[in-house]
Amino acid sequence: MTNIKELEKIATQVRRDIIRMTHLAKSGHPGGSLGCADYFVALYFEILNINPPHFTLTGQNEDLFFLSNGHISPVWYSVLARRGYFPISELSTFRKLNSRLQGHPTPAEHLPGVRVASGSLGQGLSVAIGAAIAKKLHNDRSLVYALTGDGELQEGQIWEAAMFAAAKKIDNLIVTVDYNGKQIDGPVDEVCSLGNLYAKWDSFGWIVLEMNGHDFQEILHTMHHAKQLTGKEKPIVILMKTEMGKGVDFMMGTHKWHGTPPNDEQAQRALSQLPETLGDF
Amino acid sequence: MKKYIVTDKKDTRSGFGAALLELGKQNEAVVALCADLTGSLKMEEFAKNFPTRFIQVGIAEANMIGIAAGLANGGFIPFAGSFANFLTGRVYDQIRQVVAYSNKNVKLAASHAGITLGEDGATHQIMEDIGLMRMMPNMIVINPADYNQTYLATFATAAWNGPVYLRFGRPVVPNFTSTSEPFVIGKGILFEEGTDVTIIATGHMLWKALEAWDILKEMNIHAEIINIHTIKPLDIKLILSSVQKTKCVVTAEEHLKNGGLGDAVAQLLAEHLPLPIEFVAMDDCFGESGTPDELMQKYGLTTEAIIKAVQKVIARKNY
Numbered sequence: 308m309t310n311i312k313e314l315e316k317i318a319t320q321v322r323r324d325i326i327r328m329t330h331l332a333k334s335g336h337p338g339g340s341l342g343c344a345d346y347f348v349a350l351y352f353e354i355l356n357i358n359p360p361h362f363t364l365t366g367q368n369e370d371l372f373f374l375s376n377g378h379i380s381p382v383w384y385s386v387l388a389r390r391g392y393f394p395i396s397e398l399s400t401f402r403k404l405n406s407r408l409q410g411h412p413t414p415a416e417h418l419p420g421v422r423v424a425s426g427s428l429g430q431g432l433s434v435a436i437g438a439a440i441a442k443k444l445h446n447d448r449s450l451v452y453a454l455t456g457d458g459e460l461q462e463g464q465i466w467e468a469a470m471f472a473a474a475k476k477i478d479n480l481i482v483t484v485d486y487n488g489k490q491i492d493g494p495v496d497e498v499c500s501l502g503n504l505y506a507k508w509d510s511f512g513w514i515v516l517e518m519n520g521h522d523f524q525e526i527l528h529t530m531h532h533a534k535q536l537t538g539k540e541k542p543i544v545i546l547m548k549t550e551m552g553k554g555v556d557f558m559m560g561t562h563k564w565h566g567t568p569p570n571d572e573q574a575q576r577a578l579s580q581l582p583e584t585l586g587d588f
Numbered sequence: 589m590k591k592y593i594v595t596d597k598k599d600t601r602s603g604f605g606a607a608l609l610e611l612g613k614q615n616e617a618v619v620a621l622c623a624d625l626t627g628s629l630k631m632e633e634f635a636k637n638f639p640t641r642f643i644q645v646g647i648a649e650a651n652m653i654g655i656a657a658g659l660a661n662g663g664f665i666p667f668a669g670s671f672a673n674f675l676t677g678r679v680y681d682q683i684r685q686v687v688a689y690s691n692k693n694v695k696l697a698a699s700h701a702g703i704t705l706g707e708d709g710a711t712h713q714i715m716e717d718i719g720l721m722r723m724m725p726n727m728i729v730i731n732p733a734d735y736n737q738t739y740l741a742t743f744a745t746a747a748w749n750g751p752v753y754l755r756f757g758r759p760v761v762p763n764f765t766s767t768s769e770p771f772v773i774g775k776g777i778l779f780e781e782g783t784d785v786t787i788i789a790t791g792h793m794l795w796k797a798l799e800a801w802d803i804l805k806e807m808n809i810h811a812e813i814i815n816i817h818t819i820k821p822l823d824i825k826l827i828l829s830s831v832q833k834t835k836c837v838v839t840a841e842e843h844l845k846n847g848g849l850g851d852a853v854a855q856l857l858a859e860h861l862p863l864p865i866e867f868v869a870m871d872d873c874f875g876e877s878g879t880p881d882e883l884m885q886k887y888g889l890t891t892e893a894i895i896k897a898v899q900k901v902i903a904r905k906n907y
Contacts, residue, residue, distance in 0.1 A: 365663045373658075414690055422661050424690045427681050433651045434686055437658020437666075444619070444640065445662065464682070467648035471655070474646075 311523045317389060318348045320585040322554040323578060324385035324398055327587065330574035332402035335410065338564035339456065340382035342487050342520070342549040346454070347386040349526040354534075356449055359391040362419035370449045371438050373423060375431020376456035376485065377411040378566065384408050387420040389585065398588040429462025431455060432482060436472050439480045450537060453482045458490030461499050466511070472542040473512030481533045482544045485520070487551045489562035504546060513544045520549035555580055592764045592779065592798070596735075600756035600792075601699045603738030605630025608667060608697075611746050612638045618746060621656055621668045623649045628758075629669040629699050649674045653682035653694070660692035665746055668694060672701035672755055673714035676721060687751050688726040695745050696721075696753045701731075702842035703870065703887055704759045704792060704880035713875040719847020721753040722820040728752040728773060729820040731841075731849075733794035735763040737817060740771035748773055755791070757842075759880040762795050765815075776823035778830075782812035785898050785905075786830040786837045790816050790849045793840035793868065793889065800894040809898060819849050824856060831861055836905040838897045840868040842889055864904035866897040 321344045329335035351357070355370040374383050381401065388395045393407070400406035407418040411426030423434050435453035442449060455465065472480060484504070492498050501507070508515045514536050518529035526547075533543050551565065552558030555577040569577055611618045612634050619641040620634050626644065635642040645652040649670055656666040668675070675698045676683075687694045698717065705713045722729045728748060732738040738756050745752045752773075769777070779794070780801050789797035794815050804811050812830050816823060831837055837857065839850035850867035857865055870887045884890060 364661060367663070422690075423657055423692070424685050427685045430650075430654050430682055430686055433654020433682075434658040434661070436651075437655035437660075438662055439658070440643065440655065441659045441662020441664055444664070464648075464650040464654070467646075467651035468654065471645060471648065471651055475643075 314348050314352060314523050316584040317352060318344045319581055320583065321348060321382060321385045321389065323581045323583060324588060325381040326555070326569060326574055326577045326581065328381045328385070328398055328401040329568040331399060332568065334402055334568055335381055336378040336566045337381065337568060338489070338551040338558060338562070339376065339379040339485060339487065341555060341558060342551045342553045343379055343382050343454070343485055344554065345523060346483065346520050346526060346547060346549070347382050349523060349530065350452065351386045351390045353527055354530045355452065359419070362392060364414065364422050366422070367445060368447055368449055371422065371451045373431045373435040373438065373451070373453040374412060374425055375453055376428060376459050377425030380408070380410065380412050383412060392420040393418060395588045428456070428459040429464040432465055432468040435480060435482065436468055436477055439477050442479055450534065451480045453480070455482065455484055457484055457486045457488065457501060458495050458498065460484065460501055469508065469511045469513065476540040477542045478538050478540050480542045481537065482542065483547050484544060485549055486546045487549045489551045489565065491562070491565050493562055508544045512541060514541045516543065516545045518545055518547050520547040521553055592766060594762045594764045596763050597760045598735035598763045599758060599760050600732060600735055600738040601630050601758060603732070603735035604697060604699070604742050604754070604756055605633060607739045607742030609633045609637065611743065612641065615665070615746065617663065617665045619643065619659055619664045619666050621645055621652050621666055623647055623652050623670045623674065625670055628671070629697060631669055649679045650682050653679045654686055656694045657686035657690060657692045660694050666694055667697045669697040669699065671705070671712060672698035672717045673712055676714060676717040680720060684724060688724045691726050691750060693749055694751050698753060698755045700758045701755045702757055702792070703875045703883045703889065704757050704842065706758065706880045706883065707877050709877040710874040715844045715870050715875065716847060717755060718819055718841070718843045718849065719851070722847070722852065726751055727820065728818065729755070730773065730818050731755045731791040732817050733791055733815060734761060734765050736767045737765045737771065740767065741817060744771045744773050757792060761792055764795065774818045774821045774823060776826040777815040777817070778812070778826065779815055780811065780813040782810035782834065784810045784834060785902055786812045786814060786834045787840060787894065787898065788814045788816050788827065788837060788849065788853055789840040790819060792842050796891045797840050797894055799891040800898070803891070803895055804898060809902065811898060816849060819852060822852050822856060827853060827856060828861055831857065831863060835863050836901040837863065837865045838868060838894060838901055839865065840894050843869055844872065845869040846872060864901045866901040868893050868897050
């Protein structure tokens with residue numbers, strides 16, 4: 308039985324990391340990072356079959372994760388470090404010169420855990436599909452996971468990939484959409500509505516699941532359920548309801564913290580709501 | 589100096605297709621992707637013989653590049669094929685992020701490059717692809733001259749560990765390069781020795797440069813002919829040693845003047861050996877419909893244009 312309390316503790320520390328990283332860098336994307344903290348913690352500490360100390364790019368016989376919305380790199384870096392991919396102290400170098408923790412993730416600086424660059428949106432799903440095909444060709448039964456934003460679904464390439472994955476029965480792939488309803492310029496519904504997202508994925512031929520991205524019980528249950536649904540000749544997508552800025556009261560309910568770092572005072576206020584549970588970097 | 593003899597006439601894309609089939613037999617890591625142009629790319633035999641290693645992506649080039657990157661990450665050697673136009677400008681950002689910057693072992697197999705695509709017109713003719721691709725860090729750019737060279741280049745491309753842009757064409761052209769010499773990425777080939785001018789040619793223009801050589805000889809002009817099949821990295825040593833001797837250069841390519849082989853050579857000379865250079869390439873404009881020969885004629889990509897450029901550059905040298 309998973310210790311939910313333990314996951315919550317990690318997630319709180321990850322949220323502290325996100326605030327401190329973006330504050331130190333004076334740049335970055337705290338909003339979506341905070342919103343996806345619970346998902347990343349559940350994924351890396353409970354779901355993925357991985358071997359962090361022995362990271363390889365190919366990742367044969369282990370699960371792979373691709374982040375398509377690369378701007379939420381702070382949450383990914385924090386979770387990768389806390390999971391043992393690289394020293395936690397390195398989080399202080401985020402977005403600084405000569406760092407492996409680039410503004411957007413890249414394998415170019417050889418950061419363990421990152422396999423393909425992302426940042427320019429809409430591309431991660433295609434890469435994940437390629438990786439999933441590679442696993443099939445290798446008779447490797449481990450799975451491929453990917454996360455996309457919801458605003459990112461406005462990119463046409465996503466739907467090229469969605470059509471392809473269903474047509475070619477890519478059934479070792481579990482994609483999650485961070486369905487927070489917000490993007491840089493405002494609510495997704497106002498910028499360019501996604502319409503009925505469930506119906507869209509469903510009509511493209513995917514198995515569609517939904518979950519609350521801030522309820523660990525539900526995340527774990529849904530992810531395990533998704534695993535059981537693999538191998539049935541259909542790709543799987545999970546529409547994950549999250550709140551941008553989750554965990555910091557003044558960052559929630561607005562799109563304004565999508566790409567704005569907290570200043571000194573704001574960082575203090577945010578950190579006062581997030582107790583240090585595992586030790587700061 | 590290399591011996592060459594015209595054995596037959598073939599399209600360069602068929603050299604790619606034949607090599608891909610052979611690679612498929614030799615190396616299980618080789619996979620191929622195509623965006624609904626399997627016949628045009630000469631990938632049918634590979635697709636027929638290795639159905640599980642052939643991925644028909646449909647008309648979705650951006651998705652194809654991403655899938656290729658994912659396959660490369662998994663240890664495969666993906667050849668992603670389309671027309672040069674749809675495999676460069678259309679997907680520049682995808683190539684940039686998930687192939688070049690991510691340094692994935694993806695091979696971009698670009699057919700129907702240049703004006704010799706012909707009748708389909710300017711929407712399909714790309715004359716800027718070499719420029720686009722040589723601008724991209726981590727990218728190797730290869731533009732073979734005939735069937736045999738394309739065949740060898742395809743093998744070299746598969747053996748190279750990293751992103752490669754392999755550019756070939758549609759029309760049937762003389763097949764004359766030797767298959768007994770190894771094809772080495774980044775190493776140019778000296779076809780004719782001469783003392784008066786260095787002609788540096790790539791792709792379909794190599795044959796025209798060799799035709800020009802005969803005519804120039806009758807005019808008592810001794811041209812040195814260098815084939816640069818790898819535009820990036822450029823064979824700096826071979827080019828500089830030749831130009832040291834001849835003191836002037838003509839470049840010839842089926843590409844815009846902007847961004848192509850001529851640009852690369854001019855930059856090299858400006859830095860190391862500033863001497864007169866003339867460019868046989870297309871001016872800053874789009875193409876149009878026509879037969880390949882008509883178009884090469886109209887846009888100045890001919891044997892005669894090379895001869896004129898040689899006369900002009902020699903005059904500048906002696907000035």
